[in-house]
Amino acid sequence: SRKTVLAAAQLGPIQRAEGRGVAVGRMVRLMEKAHSMGAEVVVFPELALTTFFPRWYEEDLNRADHWYEHALPSNETAPLFEAARKLGIGFHLGYAEKTPDGRRFNTAVYVHPSGEVALKYRKVHLPGHKEYDPVRKVQHLEKRYFEPGDLGFPVVRAPVGGTEANLGLLICNDRRWPEAWRVLGLQQVELVMLGYNTPSLNMENRGFEAHHLRVEHSQLSIRAGCYQNACYAVATAKAGTEDGHELFGHSVIVNPQGEILAQATTWDDEVIVAEADFTRCELGRSTIFDFARHRRPEHYARIVEQ
Numbered sequence: 001s002r003k004t005v006l007a008a009a010q011l012g013p014i015q016r017a018e019g020r021g022v023a024v025g026r027m028v029r030l031m032e033k034a035h036s037m038g039a040e041v042v043v044f045p046e047l048a049l050t051t052f053f054p055r056w057y058e059e060d061l062n063r064a065d066h067w068y069e070h071a072l073p074s075n076e077t078a079p080l081f082e083a084a085r086k087l088g089i090g091f092h093l094g095y096a097e098k099t100p101d102g103r104r105f106n107t108a109v110y111v112h113p114s115g116e117v118a119l120k121y122r123k124v125h126l127p128g129h130k131e132y133d134p135v136r137k138v139q140h141l142e143k144r145y146f147e148p149g150d151l152g153f154p155v156v157r158a159p160v161g162g163t164e165a166n167l168g169l170l171i172c173n174d175r176r177w178p179e180a181w182r183v184l185g186l187q188q189v190e191l192v193m194l195g196y197n198t199p200s201l202n203m204e205n206r207g208f209e210a211h212h213l214r215v216e217h218s219q220l221s222i223r224a225g226c227y228q229n230a231c232y233a234v235a236t237a238k239a240g241t242e243d244g245h246e247l248f249g250h251s252v253i254v255n256p257q258g259e260i261l262a263q264a265t266t267w268d269d270e271v272i273v274a275e276a277d278f279t280r281c282e283l284g285r286s287t288i289f290d291f292a293r294h295r296r297p298e299h300y301a302r303i304v305e306q
């Protein structure tokens, strides 16, 4: 059998003043809950250990160091690795990474229950801006705090529960880019894990965007990515009112037909689970999205030239 149970462990808000210990404690409880619901893989959000700090402007980057992880695991994140080992559950974690040579990335890892990092990805599509933007209602300074990822979109075959699958990672804004999904699809990805922090309102203040479309656009992108690449996705939100600013929830688990199997109903800490059967990736892959038979890359050059 190629079945396993997947969990999205949505996090409610983390306030700026809260230390990592608060978030990690909540995350361990969510792991225990996911395990009690039969899950073998649990997916936490993007930048799961702190508030979504790119909303805060810091002129001197060196004074922003406290937002970043300088090692993984660290004393503060070790309880996640211990819980994974104890429960026999793999987990996905999004975090701000500062490398020993001082580079900064918006990063995600998939950690096997043994504690080994099976897959690491650094966010390629960084939304927002680099300098303080006086027009905006709330800043979104990802281009200040991170450089674009330098690892491409890797896919690895790794154990998940009692089976194995081809795993890939995306982070938040990446989910809106079909090219990112397709690069994973071209590597026969079967499970995409992604976390997000998305404001409920458009904060750019440069035109009207109907707020009911915000969740719609998120899910439209994830469902299309799964359908067009015949894969499962677990997409997990950080949700609720953080530092006075609302992030939407609606974490979802989506199947290779693009159907939503499970959806969070709160904007707080919440676990949702769904069974995945990776043999279901074969239908799309061998019929309508059989890339070898039907793709026409000779006509796609414009995508990589511009």
Ligand code: CDT
Binding pocket: 046, 127, 171, 172, 173, 174, 176, 196, 197, 198, 199
């Ligand atoms: N974290 C992140 O990438 N958030 C962006 C917000 C952009 S506003 C539409 C996202 O794409 O969800």
